[in-house]
Amino acid sequence: MTVRPGERPEIAQLPLFSQMAPAEQERILSGSFLQVFPPQLTLFEIGQRADFLYVLVDGMAELYCHGAGRDTTMRIVEPASSFILAAAVTDMPYLMSARTLMSSRILLVPAALLREIVRKDQALMEATMHELALAYRDMARALTDIKLRQSAERLGNLVLQQDHRQNGNGRVILRAEKRVLASLLGMTPENMSRAFGVLAKHGVVTDGAQVTICDRAALEAFVRPDPVLE
Template structure:
C-alpha cells in the first residue's frame, strides 16, 4: 500500500517538486481507500486525523445550520485536498465532507504531515500555495454570491466547466456535463432546486440547451456577453 500511495503522490499537484525522501516519510500511517457514494468522510467539529486527497470520484464540502439544513460549500475534484487549513492547525473542521459517487481517497496521517511541513521547505511552499488557492477561491465565491444574479452565477459555473483550450471562432459552441446533480449544484450556487430550474429556463433562449445533466452552449462568447461574465483569464471570473 505504501508503494501505491507513493506512486500516486508523485503525480499530485500538492507534491510537485517535493523530494522522494519526504514523500516516503508521508506514507507512514497513510491509507488509500475506495469509499462508496454518500459516505461521510468527516463531520463539522471533528479534529482531523488525516489530510484527505481525492484521487478519483467526486465529493463535496457542506455546512449545516442548527436545524440540520445542509448547504454545499464546495465541490471536490480529483487532485484536490480537503480543508488542509484544519489539518495543519490541528483545529476542528468548519464543514463536513462526503462522497457524491464511488471515490478513491488518499489519507495522510495529520501528525506526519505537520512534521514534514515543518521539516521540508519545498513541501511547506506547496501546501502554502494550496492554501492560497483555496483562500482566493473562497473570496471569488463570496463575491459571486453577493455581486451576481442567479443567472450570472449559473452562467459563470457553466462557463467554468468549458474546456479552456483556445476556441475556433467558427466553432464557438461547447458541451458541458454537469459534474454533480442539479440538487447539489443548486445548493452550491446559493439557490433552491426550483430557482435553478427557472434560471436554466431563462438561459435557454440565450445560447443554452439542457438535456438531463448535459448542457450544450451554442456560443460561449455570446453567453459570456449576455450574462456579463468575464473571460476565465479576466477580472470577472467565477
C-alpha cells in the same frame, strides 16, 4: 489500507507531494492510507478535530454545512485536490462536513505527520502554501459571485467556468447532481430549473447533465464572466 507499492508512483506525482525530497516523500507514503469510499459516505463532521488531510485521487466529494434542519454545499471537490488543508495544518476543528458524491479513492494523510514534515521539507511547505492560496481565491470568487450576480447569472457563470476547465469546446458535462449544484449556488432545485430556462434565452441548451453553449457571446453578455479566469 496503506499505500501499496503499485500505487506509490501515482500518489507520489500528486501536486502536493511531487517535488518533495525522496526521504520525506517516503515517510508520507508509508504513513498514509489510500481507501475507496462508497457514494454518500460521511467522511467527517463539522467540529471534529482534523486527524487527517484528505486528498481526492478519484471520484467526487462535497463539503457542506448544516443548521436549522437543512444543508448547504460549500464546495465540490474534484481530483486531484486536497481538502480541509487549513484545518490539518493548524490542528483546528473542521469548519465543514464532508461526504462522497460517488465512489471515491481518497488518500488520508495523518495531520500530525503532515505538520511535522511541512516544517522539514521546503517543497511540501511551498506546495501547501500554494494549495491554501488557491483555496482562498476560490472562496473569494464564490463570495463575489453571490454578491454580484442573480441566480441565473451565477448558473451561467458556473457553466462558463466548467467550459474553461473542460477544454473550452462549448460542451460541458455537469458531473455533480443538479440539486448539489443548486445548493452550491445558493438556489433551490426549482430555482435552478427556472435559471436554466433563463439561460436558454442566452445561447445555452441543456440535455440532462450535458450543457451546450450555442451562443457564447450572448451568454457572456448576460453573465458578465470573471475577467480573471485563473
